[in-house]
Amino acid sequence: MWRLKTVRHKSSVSLKDVEELRERRREHEKVLRQARRDRQLVSKRLLLNEEEQEGELMQTNSAPLSQDQIRQMVHNVQHGGEEKATHLAVLRKALRDPQTHLIFTKLENSMYVLVGQLSGHNAQCQLEAARCLHELSNSPHPGVGQSCLSATPYLLTYLSSPSAKLTELCLYTLGNLWPENTIVKEKLLVQGIVPALANCIQVQRCNLAVIEAVGFTLSQLLQDKDTPDTVILAVMNSGLLPHLISLLAPDPAFGIGAAVECAWCLHYIVSRTADISTLLTDGLLLQCSNLLITLGGAVAKGCTDDGVELLIWPLLRCMGNMLASGVCEAAGCSAGVEDVRLLAALCVFSQTYLTSHCALSRESLWVLNNLTAGSPVFGSAVLSLNIVPVLLQLLAFSNGINTMVLRILGNVAHNGPGYCVQLMRAGLLPVLCTTLKMANLDTVTLSLEVLHLLTASSPQATEEFIRLDGIPLLEAIQYNNEEEQRLRASYIIDHYLRAH
Template identity: 45%
Template sequence: MWSRAAARWQKAADPPSRLEELRAIRRERERALRKARREQQLSSKRLVRHSLEEPDPEELAAGCLTQEQVVLLLTGAQRGTADRLKSLSRLRRGLQHREVQQTFVRVEGSMRVLVGLLTSSLAEMQMEAARCLHELSHSDSPAVCKACSPATPYLLTYLSGHSAELTELCLYTLGNLAVESEGLRRQLLLQGIVPALASCIQSPHVLVVEAVGYVLSQLLQAKEAPEKIVPLVFESGLAQHMLRLVRGDLQQGLGTAVEFAWSLHYLVCSQVNNALLVSLGIVSTLVLLLIDLASLLSQSAAEGLELLISPALRCLGNLLAEDEEVGSRIRIQDGRLLVALIVFVQQFSQQQPFVVQECLWVLNNLTADDPALCSAVLYLKLLPACLQLLPCSKAVHLMALMVLGNLAEKGPAYCLQLREQLVLPVLIPLLHSPDLEVVQQTLELLCLLFRNCSHIVGDFLNQEGLLALERYKDTPELQPQVQALLQTCRSNQQENRITPAMP
């Protein structure tokens, strides 16, 4: 990243304290960005109703069940009559209401009855009881979810059953419960959820495997995951399966790939054993996946691919930002990845700018310390696409400025290319931005350009850049960069006898 490079645009005579201050600013900026990429949480609950009949309009209109009605339905579901399934189905539809969920857990013995029905020898009753538990697990009430804890051993047991539909439903129910509390997660770990997932991930049923990915992504986001969950995931061999599935058949299992891409992202963020992930081939897996996705986008407007592109980019970007112990093992020499990043930028710049940010995060980390990849950016004529992003949103053009800074830091030849691509007409308007962070990063880039290419200084003066600089000479946060640039401009004026209009 740009902050890894020393602020070498400063003159040797500059005070060491100023150099260290600028280095600290850049390091802090990188830490903040890396923290945001690592800690964004996406835990949420899923509701699976795709196999159920349409709700009865009369029941929906009737609204919530009373406590007396809940008791009657539970009693009816226990009777050995033909109406048992009907009573349980009516209860399940009632549990779609938040108020009924809370009423249900207040009824004494209600969960004991539901667990008993879950263990029924009648497949239809068992399935309907599982659906009731699933509705309860989707509740936003901690009390309701805590009440479901007696059912977890049975839900885990049925993961090894013969019904793919029941297995899928149990997985999503467990995933919903896993995000509720550390206590519930501890219980699930003791009951063997990780070995159970390692078995389910080998299922031939796509929907079951996707549900496994959902549960893993929920577990791996927990605050205690690095110490208590990630080691178990590595020991179980799940990581190898995750790498295999993230590049599976996208036409049949895009959802599966998305879930495991996020799961891999959280594994990387845990920093428990990224060296092992690298040795297992995570980098080449992600690179080839992104190249494949770019190819799909260029062939057709594939809907939903951004849902997979985003976590794959973030995962790769975080790996590239690792410390030297891990980073030294990562070598990316496939220029097709750079082309893929630009394809994503062009495809998503209008509708999904969050994808563009992730692309630039990867591109920034690729070009930070690798002159070969910087040369590839120029050789493949990818620079214009980066320049086009500068007028975009703040987050996007801050990242674009960092990438351009990586190129400029590599020396005169790169700065000359930036000049030929008309970087100044894009940078000078940014000096009028109301956002000081944007202005500061623009000034840092200008300092690198001035240091490495004297022609750019003349261009800057001829394009009235000095007018833009003068407005910041009394701004404390920007004074180091502004003073250095003003001094360079004045020296250039004296040498070339340039006398542009002054304010």
């Protein structure tokens, strides 16, 4: 749902040419949306057993275990009496080796024995059996996850367990199993994984480690390209949304993990939901705005070492996509977001992460673009908060940074002559003379759009551009190979520059 609100302009280009341009932009935006969706791939996580010593965690056998050794381990678990938990712990350590996964799942009754311990009444055996299943769920071998299907009813049941450790294990195991194949997905949906997650997030609300695990598992479901409609509908009807939105708040003691996972879940919902009115009503846009303002203040003070960008990223996507939706446009560009400090926060992100996370910087500018498109309020704020000099500095950077900045400046200029005069006084015209010389076609085209808005609205801008020897720049563009640019340059010269 990556969408760029574009500046509006007048020109002598025919309606047919304009429509072709719009169609090219729509196709370009479609490619961007698809690329971003494709990069959100399902992943697996291995939850380490914190009760073990660090040395044990790294311990591996010098040689893979044989089938007879694994069979003996299963036998020990089945007939171990009071030592079953100990034998399960030995089996779990053996299952850290991916080569053991296939041997174990192919052994007769191996899963039956494991599920038997999971479903029993011994709490320690339940926990160790869940750890064994968790190791299997993290397997790189296709088919291993499907062999765990006999355990999924119990894994789902234990999401209501009073044991937070067991619940957390079950959540990460279910999240790992989901991408296994279509059979696993269909089975989990039928068994009620979404209602189970909704119940878990309510019961375990105070345990942020469990909430983070809920977020991970839910995000696995929501970003799945095979069953988006089914999952989204189930989530929307489950009562999960208000809980996810309310959890967009980092905990000073626990950190940002739970908030990050919930933010990604909400991003996947927003990007795949045509009607976001429910999300607006539940306050998602306002919550994202308030949190981004808070994070902007923290980043401005130098707080960038705690992975704060991991939370900023999904918040930006949520907000940008909501602002680009038809529902938000109908309600006004800001759709209830009125705090202009958000613009300052977005500028802080765009500057701070320019070199370390260039895409995040571009994402911040995208949200700023969507806020200012069609909004005199935010257009005025860009000027009053003295953001224009910051944006002008960013015009020197490529990778989509300068093109997004030009869109923002065009949005501001579109508000009228007064805005254009202030942009000119902030030093926009000399910088435009530089961007008009750049090799990137989009940069030159957008520079011409902004220049057109300035010269059409302000005689002062026209005089200043001529004084800066801008006419030769446009004349050079008239002889390049890009027809759209030739037409724009010719129109500006003929209608605004030659009269002077």
